Structure formats: C-alpha cells, structure tokens
Amino acid sequence: MSTPVIKANNLTKIYKLFAEEIYAVNNIDLEIRCGEFVSLMGPSGSGKTTLLDLMGCLDSVSCGRLEVLGNEVSCARENDLVKYRRGIISFIFQEFLLIPSLTALENVELSLHFSRMTKERKHSLEIMERVGLGHRINHLPKQLSGGERQRVAIARALAVSPQLLLADEPTGNLDTKSAQEIFSIFKKLNEEDGLTIIVATHNPKLGLQASRTIFLQDGKIISKEKSSLFLEMI
Amino acid sequence: MKSIAIAFKNLQRKKIRSFLTVGGVGVAVAVLVSLMGFDEGYQRGLRSDIDKMGFQVLITAKGCPYEAATLMLKGGGGLRYMDQEVYSKIINDPRVAAITPQLVHTVYDPDKNNGQGGLALYMGIHRSFLDLKPWIKFKSGNWFSQDDAEEVIMGYEAAEFEQRSIGDKIFIPGIEKILTVAGIFERTGTQDDGLIFLPLVTAQNIFGLPDQLTGIGIKLKEISQIAGFEEDLYDEPGIQVISMAEVRGTIFNLISSAKVMTNSIAIIAIFVAVIGVVNTILMSVFERTKEIGVMKAIGASRFDIFRIIWIETTLICVWGGIMGNLFAIIAARLVEHMLRGILPYAPSGHLVVITGGLLLSSFMGAIIMGLVAGIYPALRASSMRPIEAIRRGE
Numbered sequence: 001m002s003t004p005v006i007k008a009n010n011l012t013k014i015y016k017l018f019a020e021e022i023y024a025v026n027n028i029d030l031e032i033r034c035g036e037f038v039s040l041m042g043p044s045g046s047g048k049t050t051l052l053d054l055m056g057c058l059d060s061v062s063c064g065r066l067e068v069l070g071n072e073v074s075c076a077r078e079n080d081l082v083k084y085r086r087g088i089i090s091f092i093f094q095e096f097l098l099i100p101s102l103t104a105l106e107n108v109e110l111s112l113h114f115s116r117m118t119k120e121r122k123h124s125l126e127i128m129e130r131v132g133l134g135h136r137i138n139h140l141p142k143q144l145s146g147g148e149r150q151r152v153a154i155a156r157a158l159a160v161s162p163q164l165l166l167a168d169e170p171t172g173n174l175d176t177k178s179a180q181e182i183f184s185i186f187k188k189l190n191e192e193d194g195l196t197i198i199v200a201t202h203n204p205k206l207g208l209q210a211s212r213t214i215f216l217q218d219g220k221i222i223s224k225e226k227s228s229l230f231l232e233m234i
Numbered sequence: 235m236k237s238i239a240i241a242f243k244n245l246q247r248k249k250i251r252s253f254l255t256v257g258g259v260g261v262a263v264a265v266l267v268s269l270m271g272f273d274e275g276y277q278r279g280l281r282s283d284i285d286k287m288g289f290q291v292l293i294t295a296k297g298c299p300y301e302a303a304t305l306m307l308k309g310g311g312g313l314r315y316m317d318q319e320v321y322s323k324i325i326n327d328p329r330v331a332a333i334t335p336q337l338v339h340t341v342y343d344p345d346k347n348n349g350q351g352g353l354a355l356y357m358g359i360h361r362s363f364l365d366l367k368p369w370i371k372f373k374s375g376n377w378f379s380q381d382d383a384e385e386v387i388m389g390y391e392a393a394e395f396e397q398r399s400i401g402d403k404i405f406i407p408g409i410e411k412i413l414t415v416a417g418i419f420e421r422t423g424t425q426d427d428g429l430i431f432l433p434l435v436t437a438q439n440i441f442g443l444p445d446q447l448t449g450i451g452i453k454l455k456e457i458s459q460i461a462g463f464e465e466d467l468y469d470e471p472g473i474q475v476i477s478m479a480e481v482r483g484t485i486f487n488l489i490s491s492a493k494v495m496t497n498s499i500a501i502i503a504i505f506v507a508v509i510g511v512v513n514t515i516l517m518s519v520f521e522r523t524k525e526i527g528v529m530k531a532i533g534a535s536r537f538d539i540f541r542i543i544w545i546e547t548t549l550i551c552v553w554g555g556i557m558g559n560l561f562a563i564i565a566a567r568l569v570e571h572m573l574r575g576i577l578p579y580a581p582s583g584h585l586v587v588i589t590g591g592l593l594l595s596s597f598m599g600a601i602i603m604g605l606v607a608g609i610y611p612a613l614r615a616s617s618m619r620p621i622e623a624i625r626r627g628e
Contacts, residue, residue: 058531058621078619079536085620086533097528097624101243113236114533156532 010064024050026219037190039207042216048200057081090157094169105137147178241545259554262507267562279581288366289451334362358437375417385416391427515611527623536616543612551604
C-alpha cells in the first residue's frame, strides 16, 4: 500500500461574503496515494479550485484536517506552508501566470531560485528540452502561443522535481490539440516518472483519461451515480 | 536567476516611470551635494582669505566689530580713522613680530562699472606690508621708489582689468591726481588682487588725512599672546583690537543661520524624493500583486519577496545617487557663478567644493534612503497571501 500524498478529513473552507458564510469546500474526506493521476471534475463553483488551493498549501483550512505527505498542514503558519510549496508541491494555473518580464528559461529558473536549488541554468535547459521548448528559451511569454506558455508553466512546475503536481484547469485557455498535448505530458509524467498529479478540469474527455476521477458539487464529493448524471448533462 | 536580476528587469518594465523616479532622487542628491559643497567651499574660502591677510590681530578705530570684520575682508581696514600715534606706541612692543599700518580710502570713479560709476578702493601701505605677506611677489616692476613717491602698485586683477603695465599713468578722479604704476603684484587669490596700493605717506597727503590710519595689521611672535595683547590695548582710547580667530568665529556664526536654511532645503528635497520613491514602488507592487502571488505559489518566502522589492528601491536610489553626484560635479561651476551673483560677499577660490568624501557620503546617503524608502512597499508585498494576491490581481 503506497503512502497517501494527500489525506483530508472533514476538510472545510468557508468564505465570508458580508454576513453570509459560503462553504466552498464542505466536509470532504479524501485520500490520494503516491503515483495516482486524479482528475477533479464538477460544474463551476463546485469547489475544485478551492480544494486544489488547500491541497497546494496556497490557502488556509477553515475546519477539518489536511495532511500532505503525512504532515498536518491545516494549522500550519504561512512560513511553514512555504516549505511545501518549495519543491514538494508544484502548481499549474489556467492562465499560465508566467512572469512577463522574464524569458521562458528565466521563468523556469525562478522556481529553482526560490527553492534554493543550485545549477539552475543546466537543469532548466534540460526541463525546457523535455517539454519540447528547447528552441524557445529566450522568448518572453508574450512571444509564445498559449500551448507553449502552458508548457513553460509545466517546465517551471517540474523543475523543482515535486512529489505532487496540482493543475487548475490547465487546458482551459487552450485549443483542443494543445489541450490534448498538455494532458499527454501529464500522463507521461505519471506513467514514466510516477509523479502524483491532481488536475481540475471541466473537460470530461480529458478528465476521464486520469486513473481516478472525483466529482464535486457544492463543495462536496458526490457519488458515482450522481456523477454519471453530471457527465450526461455535459 | 538572482533577486537583483529580477529587480532590475522589473524596473525596466516601466522605463519612463523608473527614469523619472531616479531623476527625482538624482535632483535631491544633487541639491544636497551642491549645498554641502557650497558650505565647504565658502568656509574654506573664508578661512583662506582670513589666513592670507597675513596678520593675527587688526587694530581699527572704534566702531561696529561686524562692520570692521566685513571691511577687513574687503580690503584690510574700515573707514573710521585713528591717529598714527597708536602705531608708534605698538611698534616697540616686544610681543610684536611684524606690524604694518594701512590707510584705506574710497574715491568715486564715474568710469567704474562700465560707465555707471562706483567706488574705487585705494590702500596706503608701508614697506612692512610685505613682512606680513611674504608670499606676495612682483609680476613686474618694484616697490615704490620713495616713501612719498607719487606711484602705485596694482593688484594682479586690477592691472589686468585696466590693462595697465609699468610706467602707465593712473588718474584718481575727484582728487585730480596722476600717479605712475611702479609695480604689479602676482596673483594671490585674495582681495589684494583687486586693489590699488600707494605709499602710506602719499595716501595720507593726497587724500587729506595726515597722520591718520584705518588699520594696523599685527603678527605676534606667539599666538598664545593674543589674549594678553588685546587686554593691554583695551584701555587705549579710540581703538579696538580684533583677533582673526574672533573674526572667523563671528562670520561663521553669521553664516551658520544660512547653513541651517540650506540644510533644511536639502532635507525637504530628500523627503520629497523618498515619498516619490515609496509611491513609485508601491504602485509597482500593486500592479504586480498577481505576480507576487505566483512567486509565493512557486516557493518564494516572505523574505524573498521583501528582498526583491527592497533591491528595486535601492537600485533606484543607487542610480539616483550616481546621477545626482555627476550632475552636482558638472553643475558646480554654474552654481558657483550664480551664487557669486547673489551673495553680497563671496570669498576667493572655489565657492562650491565637492570632495571625494562628500560624494561618497551622499552616495551612501542615497543607498540608506533607498533602504528606508523600500521598507514599507517591501513589507506590503511580502505580507500578501499567495492565493489572495493571485485572485486580487485578476
């Protein structure tokens, strides 16, 4: 039995909107094991992004317990959470979120710099080659296509050799062909390197390519029956 | 990828804004360096002028000591007169190493100041004048042929200005007297350069002031004897004794209030520059909220973000410091020219003296300014929570 990378018990995230409390993630129990490729699916506002943010140590937990690699992070302070974001968990965003003033290669080097990793240049070049962008290293993000930008974002995430890769709608801004290419990279990373990947997506064609799919609605994980209905609807 | 490279690239994104902020710091530093340089130059010049007068003590007719101090700097005496008998009494004092009597007189010259008219200053001197100022050399000619010769010796600038050479005739308006140029002094860098000297006896005769003096310059054998010397002459009627140390102190006191004013201007300029820098960096931080969130999401700690923003601010101030120093060096002579036009009395020599120490301290000051100005924007940026920053920036 492999180690759980993520273990959540009664995980809850509440946002306050004036006097109203909104349960973005509501009492979720979840376990994701090492080497799994999991997709999170559900309609807009179902809590996919919030759940990813919590698992990525980007946001604080309101109630419940969350463990990353066996360490409880639900009560951790910001300074402690940085350690998880630095080389253990990597994040890929829908809007790529590259630093516009830095070249593709520098964007990759940046994550290595923050993770206090040496040999930034050599390692970054290798990763850029691996995502098929060895010829675009000196281009600024604005000089790259959407698919290329997302591949730079993947390279940035992979550069620190994370144990968990989280991707929030990574194909949301891409055409079908580019989206499939990105997903193929994820599958390859999972199958060949054994990297644990959790992807939030709207796209059932892509989402169902994962080894496990979790369906969310109103901040809760829904049953397989309900999820079949959901899939039929979209 | 180093923090300094990230900070540098960030500043390059808004070139005009960065340049203007650097310019603001540069102007503040230039103002500071120029004002401090002026302070240094003025004090040096004044000290040099006083030291080059050659005497430690000046005896003048009783009057306002401030007026006497000012007049001394403009030519070595006041326009109040004392009896020459005083000179005869002091000359035999064993504490005196050298002593020289002087008679200064002004004459209205209608041709002065390009025909607008003005006062011409003449100084009657004795041969002992050169004992107190041994550095004075003749560019051409010699000392007066006799003690009552109708001759003049011209200061370097006075001769240059009037295009005079040895043997030329000088006409003194009002008195209708013609004197011959017997000698021209080398440049001394003091007020003596602009004066016309004549024998003391001749001056007393042609200006109708027989046995009258305006000042007696004295150099003592021991500087420690000044206080006792002054004390002994205290009871002498109609005269006052002014030591050069007193004069220097008096003038420095007078200019110290002006110094407070100039320092205040420099502080205001720096304060405005600091606000400008804080404003620019804060604006930049707010514009990059999302990026800061992303940096935190990919592993940047609070300190990483703080350092990047702090470096940005410091870089602005470092460039501003360099620019300000260069600007101050280049504009120093222009500032000096302007100040000479404004100031009622400006000592000889460079009025704005920019030393290496001043440049270094102003540069260090600019760096400190950057470090201080960067604290608040850097704290704001570093305290952002990653996911909030990413969402707020959308």
